[in-house]
Amino acid sequence: MAVSLSTSAKSAGRAAGPAPRNSPLRRKRNRQRLRTLGFLSPWLVGFSVFFGYPLIATVYFSFMHYNQIKEPTFVGLRNWRYVLEQMPLFGPALWNTLWLVVVMVALRVVFGLGIGLLITKIKSGVGLFRTAFYIPYLAPPVAATVAFVFLLNPSTGPVNEMLSWIGLQGPGWFNDPDWSKPSLVMLSLWGIGDLMVIFMASLLDVPKEQYEAAELDGAGAWTKFRYVTWPAITPIVLFAVVTGVVQTMQYYTQALVAGKLASGVSIGPGTVIQPGYPDHSTLTVPQLVYSMGFQNFNTGAACVLSLVLFAIAMAVTLLLMRKSVGLIPAED
Template sequence: MATVTNSPALRRKAVRTRLRTLGFLSPWLVGFTVFFGYPLVATVYFSFMHYNQIETPTFVGLRNWRYVFEQMPLFGPALWNTLWLVVVMVALRVVFGLGIGLLVTKVKSGVGFFRTAFYLPYLAPPVAATVAFVFLLNPGTGPVNDILGTIGISAPNWFNDPTWAKPSLVLLSLWGIGDLMVIFMAALLDVPKDQYEAADLDGAGAFHKFRYVTWPSITPIVMFAVVTGVVQTMQYYTQALVAGKLASGVSIGPGSVIQPGYPDHSTLTVPQLVYSLGFQNFNTGAACVLSLVLFAIAMAVTTLLMRRRAGLLSAED
């Protein structure tokens, strides 16, 4: 039996099988190596170097790491703002998206209109959507504050107030909730109808049907929405930068250097700090350190969410 198992023909067949498998995997392996593996290794390498993108990199050991954690005054506010947005924005987007999905699936007439109305803001480019939203919430000329004033509500300064700047960004993200609405609608429409019929026969109310029928069926989609939301929010850059710049009243033009964080560093995020350090101040080493910190946090949060004890997936899933 050993002679048959180790025959040259079987070994050649095993080699051909491995090569065929490697051939099918090669597009993914090339993409992973070029777009993830090499950038990650290069980022780790440059985090220990002094490199201004002009001169030859020189080894400086842990100097960049000490600078980021001990001497950079904006690292703490940027990290806090990023984590705040991850917790609040992702949670509210998932809840709001699920609520809109439930609402649209229950509408008896005008379904197409409501689907279009909720999905259209998501199609707007991020910069254009942010410009429109900042205009709507402008404390001096925006229609939102005028409407609130006519009904006797004292309107905040929105993007011009450090207390309201991040909640304003959350409102902007909820305005463009169309992507999650479509995902949750597909999940809700895929719930087996016979389970709802069985729940009706048992006398279950709306809450119990959602708790014991709808929720177990859509928990994988909720997990997907939370994980992708965390990854996207960890990279939050454009909307916060444009909103802060427009609210500050400084014009954006060719050659202008944008200092992020207005007002009072309340909208400063770690990706903005990475760009400012790496491409405006040419401090590539410190920018790489911040990138690795952001990557480590994103991996830790994603790993925590993917664990079964996070409670989003049942043991059967």
């Protein structure tokens, strides 16, 4: 009896253990793994070539002295100390970038959601209003910035001229350090069409039965938005905030073009562009990365700036993804 029990236990153990090396089950599992790896291979190649390798190279060059001509030489933490302790423009550039992230992203989300709510409530002419708000988003960034600098010119711009008609003195806009960043925010709000479309799709997807039930309970407009609309669109709001933070951390073209046009310096072949006009108020970290890496040929410092920007973007994104910030329902 004991022998039979022992034999049964060994048989059960063999049945529950791993399949033999050349068994049909093992071959089937290997084929499934290879098939899965084949489907993942385009993403894996793209991730390795366009993210993994550049990130590793950036970390490597941050510890090197490299002017893109001679061979890199190891300098330890010298580049990090220079950027974090001695670089005079790092503080203003970081402050401008974070200011734009907080103010621009918040206003774009609020403004895009408001325009989306407005258009979904319009009974007639929806296509006309939707097109009118979306078309500015299609304008190239450089062309849109040139147009805004012309409109907001403190001396000859039509905006200040119209303000003078009603007895108001217009600000300096892109020529005033106190108004340059708000002017960039106005430019970003003008091209709000992308967020408007995203929010419109999410708002139209909210079940109408929930609105009808809320009306039967006597809910007003704010109550319906708070308890019906907002819980349904919170994933879209989170998406808009996260993508907005990532895009604003890379803010470069509009600030550079606006500063150079407002300064009155003509841009042509061989012109060395010093960003940040006026008084470094439009200088962002991506502009500083370009200036250090491709104008001053200080690749090590540029890599340190890139890594600092990457770390801040990752930290902010992880913070936003936490359920405690209130953008993700607890049941998710």
